[in-house]
Amino acid sequence: MTQIRVENLTAYYEKNAVFENLNFTVEQGDYLVILGENGSGKTTLMRYLLGLGIRFTGKISYNGFSRRQIGWLPQRTETQKDFPADVSEVVLSGFSGKGTLGIRYRKESRKQAAAYLKALGLSDLKNRSFRELSGGQQQRVLLCRALCAADRVLLLDEPVAGLDAPSQNELYETIRQLHRQGMTILMISHEIDRALQDATRVLHLGKEDFFFGSSEEYRESDFQSRTKEEGS
Amino acid sequence: MTAIRELFSYSFVIYALLGGVGIALCASLLGVHLVLKRFSMLGDGLSHVAFGSAAIALAAGVAPLKISIPVVILAAFLLLHVSRNGKIRGDAAIALVSSSALAIGVIVATLTTGMNTDISSYMFGSILAMSRSDTVIAVSVAVGILLLYVLFYQKLFATTFDEDFAAAVGVRVEGYRSLLAVLTAVTVVVGMRMMGALLISSIITFPALSAMRVCKRYRTVVITAGILSVVAFLIGMAFSLFLDMPAGASIVVVNLGLFLALSAVEFLKKRPNLS
Ligand SMILES: Nc1ncnc2c1ncn2[C@@H]1O[C@H](COP(=O)(O)OP(=O)(O)OP(=O)(O)O)[C@@H](O)[C@H]1O
Ligand SMILES: [Mg+2]
Numbered sequence: 001m002t003q004i005r006v007e008n009l010t011a012y013y014e015k016n017a018v019f020e021n022l023n024f025t026v027e028q029g030d031y032l033v034i035l036g037e038n039g040s041g042k043t044t045l046m047r048y049l050l051g052l053g054i055r056f057t058g059k060i061s062y063n064g065f066s067r068r069q070i071g072w073l074p075q076r077t078e079t080q081k082d083f084p085a086d087v088s089e090v091v092l093s094g095f096s097g098k099g100t101l102g103i104r105y106r107k108e109s110r111k112q113a114a115a116y117l118k119a120l121g122l123s124d125l126k127n128r129s130f131r132e133l134s135g136g137q138q139q140r141v142l143l144c145r146a147l148c149a150a151d152r153v154l155l156l157d158e159p160v161a162g163l164d165a166p167s168q169n170e171l172y173e174t175i176r177q178l179h180r181q182g183m184t185i186l187m188i189s190h191e192i193d194r195a196l197q198d199a200t201r202v203l204h205l206g207k208e209d210f211f212f213g214s215s216e217e218y219r220e221s222d223f224q225s226r227t228k229e230e231g232s
Numbered sequence: 233m234t235a236i237r238e239l240f241s242y243s244f245v246i247y248a249l250l251g252g253v254g255i256a257l258c259a260s261l262l263g264v265h266l267v268l269k270r271f272s273m274l275g276d277g278l279s280h281v282a283f284g285s286a287a288i289a290l291a292a293g294v295a296p297l298k299i300s301i302p303v304v305i306l307a308a309f310l311l312l313h314v315s316r317n318g319k320i321r322g323d324a325a326i327a328l329v330s331s332s333a334l335a336i337g338v339i340v341a342t343l344t345t346g347m348n349t350d351i352s353s354y355m356f357g358s359i360l361a362m363s364r365s366d367t368v369i370a371v372s373v374a375v376g377i378l379l380l381y382v383l384f385y386q387k388l389f390a391t392t393f394d395e396d397f398a399a400a401v402g403v404r405v406e407g408y409r410s411l412l413a414v415l416t417a418v419t420v421v422v423g424m425r426m427m428g429a430l431l432i433s434s435i436i437t438f439p440a441l442s443a444m445r446v447c448k449r450y451r452t453v454v455i456t457a458g459i460l461s462v463v464a465f466l467i468g469m470a471f472s473l474f475l476d477m478p479a480g481a482s483i484v485v486v487n488l489g490l491f492l493a494l495s496a497v498e499f500l501k502k503r504p505n506l507s
Contacts, residue, residue: 050400068402074394083268083393085450096390097401103385103451129448149401 001028002063003153003184004049009058011044018044022058024203024212028152031185033195033215036205042188043075045205046155049186064152068097071150073143075157075188081131087141088126091117094148109148116147120174136167143174154178156187172198192224239473247367248359248426248479252465254374255423256483259432260439260461261381262416264454267440268392274311274413275433277326278420281307283429284337286354291344296354297369300421307333308413334429357428357480359469370422377415381454384408389450427480435461438487445494446501460490 004026011018018041026032034042047053049060051067071094095109105113117123120140125133130141139159146154156175160168176198179185189195196202202218204211211223218224239245259275266272282304289299307329315322341351353361362370381388390398391408399405416436423432443456468483 047396052396052399068400070400072397072400074397080393083450084444084448084453085389085393086448089389089450090393093386093390093393093398094401096386096398096403099386099390101383103382105386132448145397 002026003028003030003065005059005061005063006049007059007061009045009048009056009060011041011048011053012055013044019205019210022205022210026153026184026186028184029179029182030201031179031199032187032201032203033199034186034188034203034205035190035192035195040205040207042205043157046072046157046186046188049155069149069151069153071146071148071154073139073146073154073156073159076135076139076161083131085130086126087122087128087130087133088113088117090130090141091122091126091144091148094145097149113144113148116144120144120147134167136163136171139163139167139171140174143171147178150183152182153184153186156185158188158190160189160191235474243364244360244362245473247362247364249466249469251362251367251370251422252359252426252469253462254371255419255426256435256461256465257458258374258377258415258419259423259435260457261377261454262412262419263436263438263440263461264443264457265388265392265412266416267437267444271315271322272433272437272440273323273326274308274416275420275436277311277330278304278308278417279424279429279432280330280337281333282421282424282432283354284333284335284340286424286429287337287341287351290350290354291340297421300424301418304417304421305414308417309410312409312413353428354424355428355430356478357424357426357431359426359472359479362425366422366425370426373418373422377419380411380415388412393450427483431480431484434484434487435464438484438491439464442487442491442494445491445498460487464490 002025006022006024009022010020022045034045036042044053048056049067050070050072091113092105092109095105095113100106114123117126120143122140122144125137125141130138133141143156143159159175160171163171172194175185175187179198187195187199196215196219199215202211202213202215204218204223206223211218211221213221263272263275266274282300285300285303286296289296311322311326311329314320314325345351387398387403387408390401390403391405395405420432423435427435439457439461440453442460443453447453447456464486465483468486469479471477471482471486472479
């Protein structure tokens with residue numbers, strides 16, 4: 001079943017187009033990896049899928065769910081570095097869109113958050129201060145928050161950036177397990193080889209055009225080497 | 233004891249305490265959000281606009297609140313908008329607006345009524361001159377803000393922690409941003425009567441900063457900031473009533489004392505144990 005269909009999408013900042021006439025679809029259970037060099041518009045594409053884009057032409061349609069049910073792990077920012085919040089406060093804020101009035105979250109929400117914390121191996125950290133965690137632990141907490149918001153689709157923006165090799169492997173393993181359990185994954189990555197191991201499909205944003213197809217097709221195509229040459 | 237009982241028999245003391253506790257509470261709650269958003273200068277900018285508009289209102293013989301509240305709300309929206317989308321940085325925009333408003337206020341005041349006690353009471357505050365209606369406004373604003381804070385707590389946390397994520401999961405971020413701007417504007421205008429335009433912004437930022445020295449959770453930061461703010465207000469008022477010190481300035485100094493004390497606590501906690 002097609003979950004997301006993007007047709008002739010052109011994104012703008014001010015008057016400059018970031019990418020033009022993008023077409024692709026996301027099927028249920030896909031593991032789509034989004035490649036492209038810095039500034040090619042990967043983050044921008046995710047923002048549009050989340051409804052945060054301001055100006056665009058083209059069409060994005062969601063089938064069988066609303067875009068509010070997408071879970072998002074944003075690219076890391078500095079702003080939360082000294083924010084006083086503990087892990088469970090951060091994780092529960094994944095429910096804020098469907099939240100209730102008042103201070104306490106719904107009972108089902110709290111139960112579900114506890115289950116996700118456990119699944120990601122975070123139960124022991126749930127009362128710790130978010131800003132005092134390591135980078136890898138923080139990414140895990142933000143992934144957990146994304147899961148709380150996600151019903152079927154997860155968007156991950158460079159989830160392993162800045163992590164050491166063991167933490168990277170752990171996070172990739174977690175993502176692979178989520179995918180096995182039926183979650184549709186869209187992941188931005190700069191590590192082509194590693195990402196291709198797990199991915200079922202590839203979207204590569206190039207300078208002039210883009211590639212969209214299965215990982216096998218991508219490996220066989222010359223798109224990768226072609227953009228590299230263009231870049232040099 | 234009898235001195236205290238005697239004090240409470242004056243209605244102006246009751247008004248000052250009721251209104252002051254209300255404003256102190258609101259200011260600290262809004263302060264948590266503004267400080268975490270790195271936008272704490274907003275209170276400072278708005279207070280100068282409040283003063284400028286109050287000076288103009290006095291010159292025109294209109295009740296200052298009637299002019300100040302809409303003008304300051306407008307300024308709050310303007311500054312929020314500029315800081316997000318404009319080519320001028322937020323803090324620079326606030327500095328421009330704030331000094332211009334102060335300058336205009338001083339010129340208008342000097343040319344018309346002169347720098348009289350009314351004007352100086354808006355600059356430095358005159359909490360004991362709060363009237364019954366001032367108090368009613370302050371208390372209702374406080375109750376309103378408290379209620380909104382509790383009702384929309386989850387959304388406010390999400391917007392403060394990560395605005396983009398909150399918007400993506402369907403929180404109406406723009407709405408909350410405007411709500412907070414309006415609430416800050418109203419708090420500043422009403423609080424100016426009590427603290428003075430030059431000092432009001434400190435009761436917005438100090439309690440939040442102090443609470444953040446020692447608290448690690450958002451919820452405890454909010455609660456602690458509220459408590460610190462009310463305590464600082466009450467101690468400051470006591471200085472003012474018993475030692476004849478200026479109320480607004482005393483409250484700020486008590487806030488400063490609490491901040492320094494909690495910073496010391498933080499320092500001692502963080503220091504490695506070298507035993
Ligand atoms: N808020 C913004 N205002 C104006 N231009 C922007 C804005 N955000 C991004 N851009 C521009 O849009 C283009 C695409 O940016 P985007 O962040 O989507 O790239 P990216 O592929 O995610 O890059 P990276 O690999 O560095 O994360 C860049 O040229 C960038 O300069
Ligand atoms: Mg990016």
